[in-house]
Amino acid sequence: MTWLSLVIAGLTLLVSPAYAESNKPIDPAVAFGARPSVSDLSLSPDGMTVAYVSPSQGLGSALYTLRLGKDAKAKAVLLATGKPERLRSCHWVSNDRLACSIYGIARSKLGLLPFTRMIAVNADGSNLKQLSTQAHLYSRGLQLGGGMIIDWLPDQDGSVLMSRNYLPDDHTGSHIASTDEGLGVDLLDTRTLSSHMVERPRRDAAGYFSDGRGTVRIMGIDVRGPGNQDTGVIAYYYRTQNSRDWEKLGDYNYLDHSGFAPLAVDHDRNMAYGFKKRDGRQALYSISLDGSLSEALVFSRPDVDIDHLIRIGRRYRVVGGGIRRRSTWYHAGQQRGRFVGRSTLNGRRAGSNETVQHPIVRQLSGVTPRSATSR
Helix, strand or coil, rough: CCCCCCCCCCCCCCCCCCCCCCCCCHHHHHHHHHCCCCCCCEECCCCCEEEEEEECCCCCCCEEEEEECCCCCCCCEECCCCCCCCEEEEEEECCCEEEEEEEEEEEECCEEEEEEEEEEEECCCCCCCEEECCCCCCCCCCCCCCCCEEEECCCCCCCCEEEEEECCCCCCCCCCCCCCCEEEEEEEEEECCCEEEEEEEEECCEEECCCCCCCEEEEEEEEEEEHEEEEEEEEEECCCCCCCCCCEEEEEEECCECCCEEEEEEEECEEEEEEEEECEEEEEEEEEEECCCEEEEECCCCCCCEEEEECCCCEEEEEEECCCCEECCCCEEEEECCCCEEECCCCCCCCCCCCCCCCEEEEEHHHHHHHHEEE
């Protein structure tokens, strides 16, 4: 098996994101098919720099950073060609560093396969690192899922808590051989890639949720049937505060959407928020994580599903739930109000037995274009 490489190249570019104003008449067909000029936007913790993802040539996308000062100019930091890699989103892990999600679809002997990767880069385009684990010559399996950041750890400069997928390898007789397999959680320094394992990888792990303070409180486990067939059910377990023991939270069936699907943990209120059906519609509920598992309806609508959480702050604290083009927020003591904002959660995990080779990202760093394998 060969490396699934992260290609780092350089281009001398100083790009400004926008489309120039023109007096030409607008072509309705062109306007209809045009991509949004900004697909993702994030403000640095100190409020002095903004990072945004904007379309580039063809299917490509680029990350820009802009200091919020007089005569400031946007700086091109990363470029994804769109063939096949694309930039999904970027968020700040410190005042000078970002973590970005990349996705794409690669061709293989198995057909078209989706992949994701997490990377980190300084706001000036330097020190590009791949945060996702990397397959190598002796790895068994295909590294499709790149993991996700489950806690941004605002009190730690540049470190994050991240779920990462591990592949076992056949490098027997070597001290670098590993039998770790599945999804685990690591405390990861995005600048140096030094890491500490917080949750050991499990083959049956479907996901993890942190409380925003660096503690993993919920774990999802794939429930398998005869012949290791997928049942569509995820069994969720939780930890009470100051405990390492897992206790049953409940089951969720993602085929018929029955049961409680946790999405976030509130550290201060010691509860989980998630979706559950109510009168045929998806509603937002809370469940206490103090051992009582007391359940409460947070918000629902009889005519539509509640489809996302609303979060604020660097700890991504949940303040409400919303529907498309409309959001409703809540707080202790106040049931309903209005809040402008939107946030969604998404993650993917996959595995197989073949490698796919492709470029992931290009770095704009003011040097002659070149290719290099990530280390």
